[in-house]
Amino acid sequence: MMGELDIRRGWSRALWSVLLSIVLWLGVLTPQARAIASPANVGLVTEVPIHLGDASEALTFAPDHLKFTAGRKYKLVLDNPSSQKHYFTAKDFADSVWTQKVEAGNVEIKGAIHELELKPGAVAEWVFVPQRPGTYSLRCVIAGHTEAGMVGEITVLP
Ligand SMILES: [Cu+2]
Structure with missing residues (x-):
């Protein structure tokens, strides 16, 4: 026959097992939740x-x-402080990265980018993750600009 004490013990055992499972559940869940947030x-x-x-x-x-560095995320902030337009042309580089977005003015463009043209005073933000290590050439394709030295180099490290 169950006495009052036995009932209380039964309750406290049930309570403990509930608490234990909550602790275990939180223990499994929180590291993931923490990683996401x-x-x-x-x-x-x-x-x-x-x-x-x-x-x-x-x-x-x-x-x-x-x-x-390949695999890291970057935000390339381009601006044109001059009074003529310029291009950021690095086709092999652009083809080798994963682009999250380009933001310019109030427009956000998703997906692959090949080159960017910046009008005088323009600002654009390009968010991407380089995928392939290598050395890529950069130039401005406006007539005469490459020849005048508007060139650069992009290195993607492994
Ligand atoms: Cu130029």
Whole structure:
């Protein structure tokens, strides 16, 4: 016959097993939840600025050497401080990266990018992940600009 004490023991055993399963469940779940919500993961984008031309109309990219690591996410911030338009043309590089988006003005473009044209004063942000290590050439395809030295090099490290 079950006494009052036995009933209380039974209850407390049931309560403990419920608590234990909650603890185990949280233990399994929280590391994943933490990994998804972690600001370290959300904010893991390296910002890299590049100027196409400059205020004194120099035909250059600044910097003219870009270095990335394959598999990491970058936000390339391009601007054109000059009074003429310029191109960021690095076709082999563009074909080898995974592009998340390009943002310019109020427009966000998703998907593959081949080259970018920046009008005077324009700013564009290109978010991508380099996929293939290698050395890629960069140039501005406006007539005469490549010849005048508006060229650069992009290195993707493994
Ligand atoms: Cu140019």
